[in-house]
Amino acid sequence: MSAGADSAGRAPAAGRTLLAAPAAPLSAWTVAAVAIAAVLAVPIVAVLSSLLAPAGEVWRHLWRTQLAELVLNTVLLLAGVGAGTLIVGTGLAWLVVNHRFPGRAALEWALILPLAVPAYVVGFAFLGLLEYSGPVQTGLRAWLGPWARLPELRSYGGVTLMMTLVFYPYVYLLARAAFRAQGAATLETARSLGRSRLGAFLTITLPMARPSLAAGASLAMMEALADFGTVSTFGYRTLTEAVYRVWYGMFDRVAAAQLASVLLLFAFVLLLLERASRGRARFTQGHRPGREVTPVALVGWRAAAATVTCGAVLGMAFLLPVGQLAVWAFITAREGRVAPGFGALLGHTLWLASAASLCACAAALVLSYAGRLRPSRAVRFAGQLAAMGYAVPGAVIAVGVLMPLAWLDHGVAPLLEHLSGRPVGLALTGSAAGLVFAYLVRFLAVSVQTVEASLARIPGSFDDAARSLGAGAGRALRRIHLPLMRGGLLTALILAFVETMKEMPATLLLRPFGINTLAVEVWERTSEAMWQEAAVPALAIVLAGLLPVVLAIRWSGKDR
Amino acid sequence: MRIRTIVQVTALCAAALATGLAEAAEVVVYSARSHYGQEPAIDAFTRKTGIQVKSFGGNSSELYERLRAEGERTPADVLITVDAGNLWNAARAGLLSKVDSPELQASIPAHLRDPDGRWFALTMRARTIMYNTRKVKPEELSTYEALADPKWKGRICLRTSGYVYSQSLLATMIKRQGEAPVETMVRGWVANHPILINGDTKILEAIAAGQCDVGLINTYYLGRILAKDPAFPVAPFWANQQTTGTHVNISGAGVTAHAKNRAQAVKLIEFLASPEAQQMFADGNFEYPANPQASLNPVIAKWGKFKQDDTNVASAGEFQAAATRLADRAGYK
Numbered sequence: 045m046s047a048g049a050d051s052a053g054r055a056p057a058a059g060r061t062l063l064a065a066p067a068a069p070l071s072a073w074t075v076a077a078v079a080i081a082a083v084l085a086v087p088i089v090a091v092l093s094s095l096l097a098p099a100g101e102v103w104r105h106l107w108r109t110q111l112a113e114l115v116l117n118t119v120l121l122l123a124g125v126g127a128g129t130l131i132v133g134t135g136l137a138w139l140v141v142n143h144r145f146p147g148r149a150a151l152e153w154a155l156i157l158p159l160a161v162p163a164y165v166v167g168f169a170f171l172g173l174l175e176y177s178g179p180v181q182t183g184l185r186a187w188l189g190p191w192a193r194l195p196e197l198r199s200y201g202g203v204t205l206m207m208t209l210v211f212y213p214y215v216y217l218l219a220r221a222a223f224r225a226q227g228a229a230t231l232e233t234a235r236s237l238g239r240s241r242l243g244a245f246l247t248i249t250l251p252m253a254r255p256s257l258a259a260g261a262s263l264a265m266m267e268a269l270a271d272f273g274t275v276s277t278f279g280y281r282t283l284t285e286a287v288y289r290v291w292y293g294m295f296d297r298v299a300a301a302q303l304a305s306v307l308l309l310f311a312f313v314l315l316l317l318e319r320a321s322r323g324r325a326r327f328t329q330g331h332r333p334g335r336e337v338t339p340v341a342l343v344g345w346r347a348a349a350a351t352v353t354c355g356a357v358l359g360m361a362f363l364l365p366v367g368q369l370a371v372w373a374f375i376t377a378r379e380g381r382v383a384p385g386f387g388a389l390l391g392h393t394l395w396l397a398s399a400a401s402l403c404a405c406a407a408a409l410v411l412s413y414a415g416r417l418r419p420s421r422a423v424r425f426a427g428q429l430a431a432m433g434y435a436v437p438g439a440v441i442a443v444g445v446l447m448p449l450a451w452l453d454h455g456v457a458p459l460l461e462h463l464s465g466r467p468v469g470l471a472l473t474g475s476a477a478g479l480v481f482a483y484l485v486r487f488l489a490v491s492v493q494t495v496e497a498s499l500a501r502i503p504g505s506f507d508d509a510a511r512s513l514g515a516g517a518g519r520a521l522r523r524i525h526l527p528l529m530r531g532g533l534l535t536a537l538i539l540a541f542v543e544t545m546k547e548m549p550a551t552l553l554l555r556p557f558g559i560n561t562l563a564v565e566v567w568e569r570t571s572e573a574m575w576q577e578a579a580v581p582a583l584a585i586v587l588a589g590l591l592p593v594v595l596a597i598r599w600s601g602k603d604r
Numbered sequence: 605m606r607i608r609t610i611v612q613v614t615a616l617c618a619a620a621l622a623t624g625l626a627e628a629a630e631v632v633v634y635s636a637r638s639h640y641g642q643e644p645a646i647d648a649f650t651r652k653t654g655i656q657v658k659s660f661g662g663n664s665s666e667l668y669e670r671l672r673a674e675g676e677r678t679p680a681d682v683l684i685t686v687d688a689g690n691l692w693n694a695a696r697a698g699l700l701s702k703v704d705s706p707e708l709q710a711s712i713p714a715h716l717r718d719p720d721g722r723w724f725a726l727t728m729r730a731r732t733i734m735y736n737t738r739k740v741k742p743e744e745l746s747t748y749e750a751l752a753d754p755k756w757k758g759r760i761c762l763r764t765s766g767y768v769y770s771q772s773l774l775a776t777m778i779k780r781q782g783e784a785p786v787e788t789m790v791r792g793w794v795a796n797h798p799i800l801i802n803g804d805t806k807i808l809e810a811i812a813a814g815q816c817d818v819g820l821i822n823t824y825y826l827g828r829i830l831a832k833d834p835a836f837p838v839a840p841f842w843a844n845q846q847t848t849g850t851h852v853n854i855s856g857a858g859v860t861a862h863a864k865n866r867a868q869a870v871k872l873i874e875f876l877a878s879p880e881a882q883q884m885f886a887d888g889n890f891e892y893p894a895n896p897q898a899s900l901n902p903v904i905a906k907w908g909k910f911k912q913d914d915t916n917v918a919s920a921g922e923f924q925a926a927a928t929r930l931a932d933r934a935g936y937k
Contacts, residue, residue, distance in 0.1 A: 105929055105932070109929075109932040109933065110932060175806075176810055176813055176815035177806070177809040177810050177812070177813035177815060181813075182813065185814075190814065198800075198801075276802075277802060279764060279800055279801075279802055279937075281937070289766055291665075292663075292665035292666075292669075295665070295668065295669075295693065297669075450673055453673070457677055473673050474670060474673075557660050557662065557670065558660050558661065558662075571802065571803075572803050572804075572805070573801070573802055573803025573805055573806035574803070574805070
C-alpha cells in the first residue's frame with residue numbers, strides 16, 4: 045500500500061475552465077468509469093443479498109454456539125493489533141525522527157522491510173521456530189531441563205504479536221511522515237512554556253499526528269481483519285476463518301455468505317475510520333512547517349537502548365522469519381524435496397499476477413482520466429466505490445464473486461454447448477477470469493492511488509494546449525499523458541503485481557482447477573504443518589515483496 | 605486502434621474462458637488423493653488397458669463444490685475422495701451413480717462401501733490412540749472414552765473439531781451408541797485441556813518431544829515417519845478392542861452421475877480395487893488396502909491385526925452434522 049497519497053477520486057486543481065470543452069451530456073470516459081465501478085461493486089452487493097435468504101440451519105447453529113465467540117475474537121484481535129501497531133509504529137517513528145543514535149540512518153529504512161513478508165509467512169516461520177517440538181524449545185529443554193517451556197504461541201497473544209510485527213510498518217510510515225511534517229516552531233513554543241520533551245511529545249506532537257496514526261492503525265486493522273492464513277495456522281477462530289470453514293467444512297455457501305456480511309460490517313466501520321482520519325490529515329498540516337525539529341543526539345546507554353530496540357524489532361519482524369525460511373529452503377533443496385511442480389507454480393503465479401496488474405492499471409487509468417476530464421460527482425463516487433475493495437477481506441470477495449459467476453455460467457453454458465457441440469464444464473466459475481476479477485476488486489485501490497497521483501502531477505495547461513491543437517481526449521492521453529506517466533504506471537503495475545502474488549484467501553476459493561499459486565501452495569503445506577516444504581514458495585513471495593518495499597523506501601527518502 | 609483493441613480484448617476473453625473448458629479424454633478423474641503424490645496404480649491401469657486417464661487434483665471440498673456447480677455438464681467420470689463423510693455427502697447430493705459390479709462387491713468388505721452401491725473404498729486408515737513409548741505403557745490405555753479420565757489431564761494432543769477426520773470419528777461413534785455417551789466422552793476430553801495442534805505429523809512430533817503423551821492420529825502419518833526413522837518413540841494402540849473396535853475411515857471412489865465414459869469408469873474402479881493395484885496404494889502411502897486379499901506394507905504389518913469398528917463408514921457422513929454440533933456444544937474447539 046502506498047502511504048501518504050491522496051484518497052481516491054480527488055480531481056487535481058487544474059485551472060482549466062477557459063478551454064474546457066462544453067459540457068456534453070455524457071462522455072464515453074464517464075460512462076466507462078461508472079461501468080467499471082458498477083461491475084466491481086457486484087461482489088459486495090451479492091454478499092449483502094445473502095442477508096435476504098432465510099436463515100438456514102447452519103446459520104442458526106452458528107448463532108447459537110459460535111457467532112458470539114467469533115465476533116468477540118475478531119474484535120479482540122482488531123483491538124490488540126490496533127493497539128500494538130500504534131505503540132510499536134509510533135514509538136519507532138518518534139525514536140527515528142527526533143533522535144540520533146548509532147545505526148539510525150540504516151534502521152530508518154530497514155524498519156519498513158517487514159512489509160515485504162505476508163503475515164501468514166511470518167506466522168508459520170515463528171511457529172516452526174518456537175513451538176514445543178521446534179529447535180528453540182528443544183534446545184532450551186536440553187539446556188535447562190524438561191520443565192523449561194515458553195508460553196504457548198498458538199494463542200491470542202501469539203497471533204496478536206505476529207500481526208503487530210507484520211503490520212506496524214503501516215503506522216510507522218505514516219507516523220514518520222507526520223512527525224517530519226511537524227515543524228520545530230510548535231514544539232519549541234511548548235518547551236519554552238515549560239513542558240518537558242516527553243510532555244511536549246505527548247501533548248503536542250501526538251495529537252497533531254493523530255489523523256495519520258489513526259489512518260495507519262486502521263490500515264493495520266483492515267489487514268488483520270482480512271487475514272485468514274495466520275489465524276487458521278494459530279487456531280484462532282475469527283470471522284474470516286469461519287467463512288472458509290463454513291463454506292468448505294459444512295458445505296453451506298449461503299451461511300458462508302451471511303457470515304461474510306457480518307465481516308463486511310466490520311470492514312465498513314474500519315473503512316469509515318480510515319477515510320475520516322485521512323480527510324482531517326490534510327487540514328492539520330496544511331501550511332508550511334518551517335524549520336524541522338533538531339534531533340537529539342543520544343549518548344551512552346540511551347543510545348545503545350535505542351539501537352537495540354530498533355534492531356530487536358527488525359530482527360523479530362524480518363530477519364528471524366526470513367532467516368528461518370532460508371534455512372528450511374536450503375534443507376529442502378539439499379534433500380531434493382522441492383516440489384517438482386515448482387516451476388509451474390511460479391509460472392501460474394506470475395501469469396495471474398501479470399493479468400491482474402495489467403487490468404488494474406487499465407481500469408485505474410480509465411477512472412483517473414475520467415475524473416480529470418470531467419470531475420463530476422458521479423465519477424468521484426465511482427472512483428471511491430471501485431477502490432473500496434481493499435477494505436474487504438479476500439474471503440468475502442471470493443464468496444461475492446462466485447455467486448454472480450455461477451449464475452452467469454448457467455445462463456451462458458447452454459449457448460456454449462450449442463456452439464461447441466459437446467458438454468462444457470464451467471466456463472466462468474473457477475476460471476482464471478473469475479480469479480482475476482476478484483483480484484481487481486481487491487487491489488484496484490492500490491493502482492488508482494498511484495495512477496491518480498501520477499496524473500495529478502501533469503499540469504492542466506497541457507490538456508488545454510492539446511485540446512486547442514485539435515487532439516481529442518483519447519489522443520491526448522496516448523500522446524501526452526501516458527509518456528509522462530511512465531514511472532507512475534510502472535509503480536502502479538508493480539504494486540498491484542506484488543499484492544496479487546501475496547494474496548491467498550480469495551485465490552484459495554476461486555482458483556481454476558489444477559492451477560495453484562505460490563501463496564496457496566504455502567497455505568496447503570502449512571495447513572498440514574509441513575513448514576519446511578512451505579519455505580521455498582514462501583521465500584519466493586518475500587523476494588517479490590521486496591520490490592515495492594524498495595520503491596516505498598525510495599519515495600520516503602524523497603521527502604527530505 | 606479500435607479494431608485492434610477489440611480483437612485483442614476478444615482474444616483475452618476467449619483465452620480466459622478456455623481455461624474453464626475441459627478437453628475430451630477417455631476417463632476423467634477428479635481426485636482428492638492428489639496431495640499424496642502421483643498414483644502408480646492409475647498409471648498401471650493405463651498400461652494394462654490402454655485407456656488414458658486425465659486426472660484433476662484438489663481437496664475434497666473443492667471437488668464437491670466443483671461437481672455440484674458443474675451439474676450435468678461435468679467432464680468428470682470418476683470421483684476419488686478421502687473420508688467416508690465426503691463420499692456420503694457426494695452421494696446424497698446426487699453426484700454419484702449406482703454401480704452394479706459383483707467384482708467390486710466381492711473385493712471390498714460391506715462396511716467399507718455404500719449400501720446402495722454408489723461408492724467403494726480403495727484404502728482404509730485407522731484413527732487410533734498413539735502414545736509415547738518412553739512415557740506410557742500400553743496397559744494404561746484401553747478406549748477412546750477412557751481418554752476422558754482425569755489422569756490424562758494436560759497429556760492429550762488432538763486435532764481441532766473442524767478437522768474432517770475428527771468429525772468422522774465422532775460420527776461413527778454416534779451411529780453406534782447414540783449422542784449421549786459420545787457427548788460425555790467429548791466433554792471429558794475437553795475437561796482434560798487437550799492441546800489442539802493443526803497437523804497429525806505435528807502431533808506425532810509433539811508426542812515424541814514430550815509436549816503430550818497421547819494423541820489421536822491417522823495410521824499412515826506414523827507409517828511415513830517410521831519408514832524414515834524406525835526408532836521414533838511413538839507407537840499405535842488399537843483402541844476399543846474389547847468393545848466396539850477401532851474407528852476406521854477410507855478413501856474411495858465412485859462413478860459420477862453424469863459420467864460420459866461410464867464403462868471405462870467402472871473398469872478403472874474395479875482395477876483399483878484389485879489386489880495388484882491395492883498393493884500399490886498400500887505401499888505408496890502406508891495405508892491399509894481396502895481389499896483384504898492384498899498384503900500389507902511391512903512397516904504397518906508390524907503393528908499386527910486389530911478389530912475394526914464394522915459400522916458402515918457411511919455413518920461418518922450421515923452423522924457429520926450431528927457430530928459437529930455435538931462438538932460445539934461440548935466445547936471441543
